Amino acid sequence: MRYVYILLGLVAFGLGTVAIWIPGIPTTGFYVLAAFLFAKSSNRLHTWLLANPYYQKYVDEGVYQRKLSQKQRIVIYLVSATCMAIPFFLVPKLWLRLVLIACSLTQIISMEGFYRGWWMTNWFRK
Structure with missing residues (x-):
């Protein structure tokens, strides 16, 4: 199942990257889905995501702590x-x-x- 999550995460990341240049397709949703799928694929990737400075600044502080x-x-x-x-x-x-x-x-x-x-x-x- 781990490899399925990684593969789906790569597909979602690729679609999100392509969506940057195509008007009307939401990029953020694909990137959030990719992060979720990568985090589900392994504990190491999940730990990396939580320690990532961008996650901490924009998601943890911005959403959870309202800062x-x-x-x-x-x-x-x-x-x-x-x-x-x-x-x-x-x-x-x-x-x-x-x-x-x-x-x-x-x-x-x-x-x-x-x-x-x-x-x-x-x-x-x-």
């Missing part, structure tokens, strides 16, 4: 809004523009709600 500062969240919002502004200005379809605005607002409301404790207060606690 992303307001400035870091604003940077996330601005980068996301910039990426969504490209199709917003290039595509003349009104429905797409409305969906992009709704996605941006949903991201801001959900992240701020999470970090300010409006909801999901017990979901991510260790």
Whole structure:
């Protein structure tokens, strides 16, 4: 079963890497799946993942401990809004523009709600 997890992890990582250049395919989901599958494949990889500085900074501190500062969240919002502004200005379809605005607002409301404790207060606690 270990090799199946490794193989599926490699496939998910490859799809996530290809998805960087293909608009509309979510990269993050494939990378999270790859990390999960690699961690399931062996205890050594699982230990490495938990000790990885990127995991500690962005997942452990950012999600479990809620230590992303307001400035870091604003940077996330601005980068996301910039990426969504490209199709917003290039595509003349009104429905797409409305969906992009709704996605941006949903991201801001959900992240701020999470970090300010409006909801999901017990979901991510260790």
